[in-house]
Amino acid sequence: MKLIIKNGRVLLFEKDKAVVKKVDIGIENSKIVQVGEISEGFGADKIIDANNMLVMPGFINTHTHLAMNLFRNYADDMLLQDWLTKKIWPLEKKLTAEAVYWASVLGIAELIKSGVTGFLDMYFFVEETIKVALETGVRAYIARGLTDEPLGMEFQLKETKELYRKFDGKDGRIKIFAGPHAPYTCSPRYLKKVKALADELGIGIHIHLSETRQEVNDSIKQWRKTPIKHVYDLGIFERPTIAAHCVHVDDDDIQILKECNVSVAYNPTSNLKLASGFAPVEKMVKAGVNVSLGTDGASSNNNLNMFEEIHLASIVNKCVNNDAVSIPAETAIKMATINGAKALGVDGELGSIDVGKKADIILIDLNKPHLCPLHNPLSAVCYCAQASDVHTVIVDGKILMENYELKTIDLEKAMYNTARCAQKLTGA
Ligand SMILES: CSC[C@H]1O[C@@H](n2cnc3c(O)ncnc32)[C@H](O)[C@@H]1O
Numbered sequence: 001m002k003l004i005i006k007n008g009r010v011l012l013f014e015k016d017k018a019v020v021k022k023v024d025i026g027i028e029n030s031k032i033v034q035v036g037e038i039s040e041g042f043g044a045d046k047i048i049d050a051n052n053m054l055v056m057p058g059f060i061n062t063h064t065h066l067a068m069n070l071f072r073n074y075a076d077d078m079l080l081q082d083w084l085t086k087k088i089w090p091l092e093k094k095l096t097a098e099a100v101y102w103a104s105v106l107g108i109a110e111l112i113k114s115g116v117t118g119f120l121d122m123y124f125f126v127e128e129t130i131k132v133a134l135e136t137g138v139r140a141y142i143a144r145g146l147t148d149e150p151l152g153m154e155f156q157l158k159e160t161k162e163l164y165r166k167f168d169g170k171d172g173r174i175k176i177f178a179g180p181h182a183p184y185t186c187s188p189r190y191l192k193k194v195k196a197l198a199d200e201l202g203i204g205i206h207i208h209l210s211e212t213r214q215e216v217n218d219s220i221k222q223w224r225k226t227p228i229k230h231v232y233d234l235g236i237f238e239r240p241t242i243a244a245h246c247v248h249v250d251d252d253d254i255q256i257l258k259e260c261n262v263s264v265a266y267n268p269t270s271n272l273k274l275a276s277g278f279a280p281v282e283k284m285v286k287a288g289v290n291v292s293l294g295t296d297g298a299s300s301n302n303n304l305n306m307f308e309e310i311h312l313a314s315i316v317n318k319c320v321n322n323d324a325v326s327i328p329a330e331t332a333i334k335m336a337t338i339n340g341a342k343a344l345g346v347d348g349e350l351g352s353i354d355v356g357k358k359a360d361i362i363l364i365d366l367n368k369p370h371l372c373p374l375h376n377p378l379s380a381v382c383y384c385a386q387a388s389d390v391h392t393v394i395v396d397g398k399i400l401m402e403n404y405e406l407k408t409i410d411l412e413k414a415m416y417n418t419a420r421c422a423q424k425l426t427g428a
């Protein structure tokens with residue numbers, strides 16, 4: 001299958017600098033094979049006219065719990081610990097494979113419609129989420145959530161192992177991670193076992209870290225160490241790690257993150273809504289830590305819209321740092337694209353439009369009142385574009401949405417069934 005995207009303004013990273021150029025893109029099967037003038041005789045099966053569109057790498061959402069859209073608008077205006085312990089965890093005990101299946105379909109529809117081509121998910125019944133990713137064509141990085149339960153420990157690790165055997169590398173779009181929830185739900189003994197499993201399988205680790213002041217205070221009280229130092233001492237960071245949140249980190253923590261090449265998945269909306277605090281993103285970026293972006297789940301966000309995360313990453317940090325230059329549009333867009341690929345260890349394959357990389361590409365319709373006059377396309381993406389401007393989404397060279405129409409998902413069916421399953425769980 002050969003595809004050409006022509007006449008678009010294409011966002012490229014040239015020597016790490018974002019530039020927008022009028023070039024055409026040639027795609028063969030899953031890969032980008034030409035950027036520039038397409039050679040005569042390329043013989044495309046399909047040509048996409050991207051006139052008046054911005055063509056850019058798809059967004060990578062590096063921290064989410066897709067199926068939590070079951071609990072969207074269900075438990076709001078609460079602090080993290082109350083939200084988890086009083087509302088969410090009791091409901092999650094009643095989760096079913098069917099509920100996770102439909103909520104994953106709906107979540108993936110929301111991701112595609114907002115320009116996301118790949119995501120890192122940590123949750124339960126993840127085989128369902130993997131199934132949906134395979135059916136719908138997106139790229140999925142999946143961590144079976146791990147928490148310390150007397151009878152669950154070995155079982156959860158075994159499940160991670162089975163998921164790895166069954167799905168890692170499947171269709172070139174699935175990768176398995178180990179997913180210890182957090183140091184306050186996983187004992188040191190369990191975290192050591194998780195690390196040993198990650199060593200054995202050669203996989204990365206995804207974990208929530210230093211999300212709230214209380215988490216840090218409790219950790220210091222219990223272990224005399226910050227959560228970052230605690231898991232570092234347990235060897236977690238010897239594996240490639242993506243740490244979600246890292247809101248309350250001190251200079252020593254940042255140094256550890258940098259030295260251990262830990263990527264931070266920054267979730268500005270979730271941090272704001274749960275009143276968790278302001279992650280010192282500018283400081284981490286300046287220290288050389290790779291910072292990517294995530295939405296967290298739709299129960300703490302309450303959507304999966306990466307445009308909002310890009311926007312907030314930029315404008316919140318300007319205010320926090322009292323510096324209008326802090327996290328400019330280009331930096332925030334990189335967090336949502338190439339930094340996401342770096343976090344997942346696939347920046348040689350994803351995250352930018354370059355010959356040899358996978359064709360995970362989105363087209364943003366510039367013919368919108370709120371994008372006129374355009375002046376600066378990077379500013380447009382960061383400060384005014386909406387998820388509803390995403391016109392076309394391509395993953396692995398396949399079109400998943402064209403002219404706003406989802407090609408692999410029956411959205412009505414997904415909404416109906418997710419609402420039905422959510423009602424069964426919540427009784428509301
Ligand atoms: C073990 S599966 C994932 C687990 O994480 C919970 N969760 C969702 N959002 C957050 C967050 O911001 N901080 C900590 N934990 C979170 C989710 O409800 C699942 O239980």
Ligand SMILES: [Zn+2]
Nearest residue numbers: 208244296297
């Ligand atoms: Zn989370």
